[in-house]
Amino acid sequence: MTASDSTSSSSQRAGSIVTRTVERDEADVRLDRWFKRHYPDVTHGHLQRLLRTGQVRVDGKRAEANSRLSPGQQIRIPPLGHAAPVEEMLRPAPKKPAISDKDAAALQAMVLFRDDDVIAINKPAGLAVQGGTGTTKHLDAMLDVLRFDGKERPKLVHRLDKDTSGVLLLARTTFAASRLTEMFRGKDVKKIYWAVTVGVPKPYQGKIDLALAKEGGPGGERVAGDDDDGKRALTYFSVLENAGKQAAFVAMWPRTGRTHQLRVHMAAIGTPILGDGKYAGQGAIIPGAEVPKKLHLHARRLILPHPRGNKTIDVTAPLPDHMLQTWKYMDFSANLREDPFVDVE
Template sequence: MQPLPAPPYQPPPGMPAIIHLDDSLIVLDKPAGLLSVLGRGPAHADSLASRVQMEFADARIVHRLDMATSGLLIMARGLEMERRLSIAFQQRQVEKRYIAVVAGRPGPDEGEIALPLITDWPNRPRQKVDFEAGKPSLTHYTLLSHDAGRDRSRVGLRPHTGRSHQLRVHMMAIGHPILGDELYGDADSRRAAERLLLHATELTLPHPLTGALLHLLSEPPF
């Protein structure tokens, strides 16, 4: 299934909601449809990072969410905090949890998806499963509820690795694409939602200055 042509970039206006703010970091609630960082060309210059930097000049991006994904995103304040937070991500000290609505009902109700991923170069930005050249990728999923009438499920997702589009490709690969996914869904799952139903709902990490454990939450808007 080929992805649909990308629509014009029309991000939602305004400053993203600030969930946590101190002298070391900012945690924001990114809306769906807004790039984390600027994209290619002047038409894609508007992003979460550029909006935040207009108010907090020292803010620096340390990880990203797909444009279509909403939820919690961290920015460091200054070079040293960027370095510390980048190390925390590299050492997997940051635990991320997502909520998604997917087609069908995954079975069993809880499990792991270990499928290696690589960029599908002729079809960028798509990623694909590749057992020979792909990088190890691991996702844990938990069934939260199932709507039998519409044959869709709400699932909790916890990525143990941070590959591009990992959650989207993994759920598609086991036959349960995330609803509203224009890149990886089939025709029915694409039409089932007006946006990608994937939200970064929970972050747990050591504070880069104090080491105290931060636990941050954002309820999905779907």
């Protein structure tokens, strides 16, 4: 924290108006998200009231919550009561779980692509992206080891299930995080997954348009098809190879990003993903096949515009060991590069 930030914090606690400058890496961030980062205990409702009454201003003018910021702009911040700046909330720093040298080296070895704004890693199956009930080891707690020469801690901009491997993108700057988050919410990102299905989907190419809704239960988070109360979910699929009628090597392109979408959709058409006991039980096993009993779902390729808009990011992740074993057993091709959905709008 700089001396000016320290002075601003003290003045604000005393009930004075302070002014903060938008930093270079905060370019194009929405005003409400800027507030969330700097003053996380200011609620959305409180901020809306401050904006409506003109107490928060940008360069002396009234602003909306969705106003985009530019470097050098001055944000007027009124007294916020008990709301403390994020710098103060982080001091003293909370204890973080220790990261072993072995884990740090392994995580750094997962990097597939890196530049000043973006890191792409090949997340292994079994590593949770974020913590939760009973989850003590997860990627979010280890992101500091991927800082490298960056000034900021890398940020998550999308998710993969714990048991799904493959390309996971991280933002290295606040600017990139804002742009990438919007891309993943829209249709700018093409995500191609590889999987093995029990049985062969028919037709070999098609789409699954089945709304999905979350449902509770003792087995943890589950999702089910629900045309009445669910949110629309759309998946394109293409059978690339098959092992008789027993199994198929399938590529999938989820046009929406619902929880467990690919797993539920493939089970819904009668060809569940190999190893997906959560949604297919014993139906996720190929009788007599000598293949690993793990989920066979891999985020193979990610294609999207660079957050700076000057090039395209196109990253491919090699298959994990358990899927390579199955590819060899089924005599599938593990190095296919073509996009099977190139002609799909």
